[in-house]
Amino acid sequence: MATLEVVERKSTCVLDCPDTCSLTVTVEDGRVVKLDGSRDNEITAGYICGKVRHFTELVYGEDRVRYPAVRSGPKGSGQFRRATWDEALDIVVQRLQAIRHEHGGEAILPLCYGGSNGWLTHGPLDLRLFHRLGASRLARTLCAAATAAASTGLYGKMPGVAYDDYPQARLIIVWGCNPAVSGIHLVPYLRRAKENGAKLVVVDPRRTPLARQADLHLAVRPGTDLPVALSMINGLFESGRADLGFLSAHARNTEALRDRARAWSYGRAADVAGVAAADIERLTRLYADSTPAVVRCGWGIERNRNGGSAVAAVLALPAVAGKFGVRGGGFTMSNSFAWDMDPAAAACEPPPATRLINMNRVGEALAPGFAPPIRALFVYDCNPLATLPAQTKVRAGLAREDLFTIVHEQVLTDTARYADVLLPATTFLEHNELKRSYGAISLEWIDPVIEPVGEARPNYWLFAELCRRLGVARPGEPETPAELMRAIVATSRDGARIAADLERTGRAAPACGDRPVLFVDVFPATPDRKIDLCPAALDREAPAGLYGYTADPATGAFPLSLISPSTSDAISSTLYQRVRKQVPVGIHPADAAARGVADGDPVRVFNGAGEVRCVAEINDELRPGVAMLPKGLWAKHTANGQTANALAPDTLTDLGAGACFNDARVEIRPV
Numbered sequence: 050m051a052t053l054e055v056v057e058r059k060s061t062c063v064l065d066c067p068d069t070c071s072l073t074v075t076v077e078d079g080r081v082v083k084l085d086g087s088r089d090n091e092i093t094a095g096y097i098c099g100k101v102r103h104f105t106e107l108v109y110g111e112d113r114v115r116y117p118a119v120r121s122g123p124k125g126s127g128q129f130r131r132a133t134w135d136e137a138l139d140i141v142v143q144r145l146q147a148i149r150h151e152h153g154g155e156a157i158l159p160l161c162y163g164g165s166n167g168w169l170t171h172g173p174l175d176l177r178l179f180h181r182l183g184a185s186r187l188a189r190t191l192c193a194a195a196t197a198a199a200s201t202g203l204y205g206k207m208p209g210v211a212y213d214d215y216p217q218a219r220l221i222i223v224w225g226c227n228p229a230v231s232g233i234h235l236v237p238y239l240r241r242a243k244e245n246g247a248k249l250v251v252v253d254p255r256r257t258p259l260a261r262q263a264d265l266h267l268a269v270r271p272g273t274d275l276p277v278a279l280s281m282i283n284g285l286f287e288s289g290r291a292d293l294g295f296l297s298a299h300a301r302n303t304e305a306l307r308d309r310a311r312a313w314s315y316g317r318a319a320d321v322a323g324v325a326a327a328d329i330e331r332l333t334r335l336y337a338d339s340t341p342a343v344v345r346c347g348w349g350i351e352r353n354r355n356g357g358s359a360v361a362a363v364l365a366l367p368a369v370a371g372k373f374g375v376r377g378g379g380f381t382m383s384n385s386f387a388w389d390m391d392p393a394a395a396a397c398e399p400p401p402a403t404r405l406i407n408m409n410r411v412g413e414a415l416a417p418g419f420a421p422p423i424r425a426l427f428v429y430d431c432n433p434l435a436t437l438p439a440q441t442k443v444r445a446g447l448a449r450e451d452l453f454t455i456v457h458e459q460v461l462t463d464t465a466r467y468a469d470v471l472l473p474a475t476t477f478l479e480h481n482e483l484k485r486s487y488g489a490i491s492l493e494w495i496d497p498v499i500e501p502v503g504e505a506r507p508n509y510w511l512f513a514e515l516c517r518r519l520g521v522a523r524p525g526e527p528e529t530p531a532e533l534m535r536a537i538v539a540t541s542r543d544g545a546r547i548a549a550d551l552e553r554t555g556r557a558a559p560a561c562g563d564r565p566v567l568f569v570d571v572f573p574a575t576p577d578r579k580i581d582l583c584p585a586a587l588d589r590e591a592p593a594g595l596y597g598y599t600a601d602p603a604t605g606a607f608p609l610s611l612i613s614p615s616t617s618d619a620i621s622s623t624l625y626q627r628v629r630k631q632v633p634v635g636i637h638p639a640d641a642a643a644r645g646v647a648d649g650d651p652v653r654v655f656n657g658a659g660e661v662r663c664v665a666e667i668n669d670e671l672r673p674g675v676a677m678l679p680k681g682l683w684a685k686h687t688a689n690g691q692t693a694n695a696l697a698p699d700t701l702t703d704l705g706a707g708a709c710f711n712d713a714r715v716e717i718r719p720v
């Protein structure tokens with residue numbers, strides 16, 4: 050009897066998670082049978098989350114897209130006939146050429162996000178194609194747009210405190226994030242810090258497991274982080290605890306920030322946020338008294354009308370209180386800011402001056418009356434029907450008979466069911482990737498561990514092929530994974546050393562190292578290396594001015610705040626193919642009682658934009674007035690195929706034009 054070949058191969062998880070775990074992948078006769086954490090990366094520490102432990106269910110599951118296919122039934126039916134790559138690409142090329150000839154390049158819209166992609170499959174060759182076709186450009190603002198605008202506005206691209214340094218801190222504030230489900234490897238560092246005597250504070254509308262362990266939990270109303278942070282800033286100044294020496298040496302526009310914070314006493318902020326004024330005051334005193342102190346600023350803060358200003362105010366706190374300059378002191382936002390590379394510049398010329406369409410408004414852009422109309426939609430690295438706000442409009446757009454839709458996907462998502470041409474995409478186990486972490490400070494070169502499943506092809510192969518077939522490729526341009534890696538790394542000031550490290554070890558750290566002390570090893574990447582506490586550009590951009598608060602959008606008809614956080618089942622919509630059961634809406638016991646809703650009752654969750662039919666789950670972890678449906682759900686997860694995104698407005702954050710998912714205001718009634 051022939052023996053099976055069993056090998057262990059190294060990989061790295063590229064999914065949209067700060068941790069970028071190093072993996073040991075067991076491959077048996079060319080097939081992945083197990084994924085586990087390795088110790089190549091100290092932060093992974095030999096374990097990974099349950100989501101990726103089950104990743105083989107995506108790779109080999111019944112939903113996997115294995116072959117190119119052409120639509121054979123009504124739009125959205127998910128009925129396809131198998132095609133060859135040549136046939137599918139011929140159709141794509143003919144239709145794109147015809148649309149471009151008849152309606153112009155801007156009639157083509159690429160639709161992607163790419164949080165679960167590295168630099169080889171998101172950014173270089175796709176942009177080469179679409180820029181040269183003169184396609185409409187996409188503002189990729191679904192997530193992290195407001196946080197990026199705020200943090201780079203104040204600090205430029207400056208990395209933050211590394212996870213490894215959290216045990217040095219005496220106080221840790223986890224603000225607007227839930228590392229137990231998104232970024233699990235921070236949790237042991239928090240535990241170690243607590244064992245060392247650190248205090249832990251959590252700011253979150255939910256009493257999460259971490260909040261239960263905290264010394265102080267501020268269960269703020271969604272969208273009110275801004276007043277809380279401003280009242281802390283005001284309190285620091287008013288009590289004489291602001292570090293005026295640090296501010297004078299390292300910051301600009303301190304007075305402008307102080308003036309805007311002055312309006313927010315603890316009492317006023319507490320009224321708006323629905324917490325006790327004494328608790329905000331206690332947190333401010335604790336913060337002033339604790340060194341080192343670190344704020345873990347999460348993406349939950351940004352997803353509302355005040356999101357950009359709220360992130361700016363939270364990130365201003367360590368400057369005002371003088372918390373930089375020591376190991377474990379300052380903030381952590383996105384550590385992807387440690388890198389200065391530009392994958393688009395490595396692949397093609399600057400973008401053309403074609404129209405820019407915000408991805409949060411794609412529903413509008415696909416609607417009748419949008420001029421000139423979009424005639425071709427190329428979806429990749431993205432499941433917009435599950436992830437974009439204003440889901441009803443997005444679905445109506447995808448159903449348009451006059452819209453030619455190409456989808457390059459790994460599994461048959463809700464969006465893929467609307468494809469005219471469906472193209473099979475590889476997973477990170479099947480292609481090369483270059484990935485920078487946004488939690489740990491590292492850059493990883495990743496080799497495939499198995500051959501592509503079926504006829505799946507990586508996105509860099511697809512777009513190189515389309516560049517050739519559409520006549521926009523140029524001789525000598527980087528195209529293979531190794532060529533692209535070298536070209537991308539060469540855009541860094543430190544490119545030669547990084548390329549050598551990647552080729553030698555598969556990993557590289559930035560020039561500042563992987564555990565920089567803020568204001569010792571790294572400084573703001575602003576022109577004068579100072580923090581700008583009130584940048585003029587942000588002040589112009591925010592409708593109410595930077596740090597201006599816009600009131601809650603609740604109405605008498607729709608009084609409940611619907612939040613849509615991550616869960617331990619999926620990463621946004623990725624991996625939800627494996628969850629077959631329906632998902633309940635969480636509701637606080639008092640809100641349920643007031644509506645005559647019992648646990649398990651079928652309910653309608655609705656507002657002017659849509660309605661979700663599901664069952665209720667009584668959840669006393671929520672604060673009263675807040676309901677919860679996880680983000681990224683698929684149509685199969687509710688009784689009527691609509692999800693929280695059908696209730697989310699397509700309004701935009703004050704900075705960065707990001708999504709306002711947590712500004713959904715709803716009513717819940719028994720069915």
Ligand code: SF4
Pocket residue numbers: 062063064065066067068069070097098099100101232233234620
């Ligand atoms: S999703 Fe995050 S925690 Fe899970 S394996 Fe990937 S990087 Fe690690």
